[in-house]
Amino acid sequence: MELPKVAIVGRPNVGKSTLFNRLIGRRQAIVDDIPGVTRDRQYGPCDWEGRYFTVIDTGGFIPGSAGAKGIEHAVRDQAMVAMLEADAIILVVDGRFGLAPADSEMADVLRKQKKPVLLAVNKIDSEKEEPLLAEFHRLGIKKIFPVSSETSRGISDLLDGLLKEFPAPTEDELRKVDLKMAIIGRPNVGKSTLLNAILGEDRAVVNEVAGTTRDPLNITLERGTRLYEIVDTAGVRRKGKTVEKLEKISVLKTFHAIDKAHLALLLIDAEEGVTAQDLTVLGEASDHGKAVILVLNKWDLVAKDRSLKEYQKRFESTYKRHAYIPMIALSAKTGRGVGNLFKLIDEVQENYQRRVGTGELNRVFQKAIGNHPHPVVSGQTINLSYMTQSGWSPPTFVVFANKPKMVTENYRRYLEGAIRKAFNFEGAPLRWILRQKK
Secondary structure, rough: OOOOOEEEOOOOOHHHHHHHHHHHHHOOOOOOOOOOOOOOOOOEEEEEEOOOOOOOOOOOOOOOOOOOOHHHHHHHHHHHHHHHHHHOOOEEEOOOOOOHHHHHHHHHHOOOOOOEEEEEEOOOOOOHHHHHHHHHHHHHOOOOOOOEOHHHHHHHHHHHHHHOOOOOHHHHHHOOOOEEEEEEOOOOOHHHHHHHHHHHHOOOOOOOOOOOOOOOOOOOOOOOOOEEEEEEEEOOOOOOOOHHHHHHHHHHHHHHHHOOEEEEEEEEEEEOOOOOOHHHHHHHHHHHEEEEEEEEEOHOOOOOOOOOOHHHHHHHHHHHOOOOOOOOEEOOOHHHOHHOOOOOOHHHHHHHHOOOOOOHHHHHHHHHHHHHOOOOOOOOOEEEEEEEEEEOOOOOOEEOOOOOHOOOOOHHHHHHHHHHHHHHOOOOOOEEEEEEEO
């Protein structure tokens, strides 16, 4: 059952993202005093009194931006789309600032939506400030709630009022996500364009300015019987270029999104090829034990000059540590090749969750050490006797040896190669634990 949606709207810098974070119970949206920080629609779950719904944070509704171009136009469009898909709307205004022309313009727009609208007069930290509500009655919205998103004052009353507007499903009716994916990569390689191509709509703001996406953007998508959660993240620059405070926060949120995901889609600009920064992000995903797919975007611009097979062969020979990672070539802008992406995603997820029987695993293991025993180290013989799989997502293997601390990294990689050759773990990093033989 799909959860009801509640859109939080208002002009810039009135505290929409702070209210969003308060309602979902965590700091998901970036909060800063710079107007216009939130650009894309941001989704998060909220539960109150055993009732559940989805909250949508939007960019600031900029006065007079109806005919604007570029980023202001895109942000306004995102707010409009959020209002259209929402079941109820919270208009946030700044109680201390007072009634602004943009508030009136926003109220005029909301009256045309014919949906329940609640007015949250923010920054009312005490009863002494409640007289500030008087002028906001001119907006014509009957349900007015004085709140302080910073201190949570009045939030319970707002939620109680919200629950009266629609029925919500119970926790038992919530559906479990089958796979969490993060779209990662450098700025301006087409992450948001790919997300829009997957969804078939303009869910994320797409603009030529590098770094348009700052907040990780959470989307749920149903395909067949499977439910996916997709996170579009901010682009990760080189450390030396990450100087703006907000951008540093965005990078941290990107790494956090990687940590929460099962699989990372690393977008590469096919014209530029794999860069040092791509390898940094790839290493972050791999070190966190995440499955990875390399997505070569803008392939339509290079397809005449090279083949995907040639591209992958060169990558595997250059970056042997990441040779297990599959590639797919597509054009997010034209949609060419996007249809094949989910087939590969499902295959890699299956590999990521693969479990191998102990007997089958040890037959491959014994053959590998028989063909190539561990070399003598400092005059000492290293005997490896047994292997078992202790976990999955990512696949984790335990190897028992007489001197586990002396097993070399090269030999561990040799064993990994033998396991990968025998069993399909394409796209999945393998974790190894060396233990003392009992």
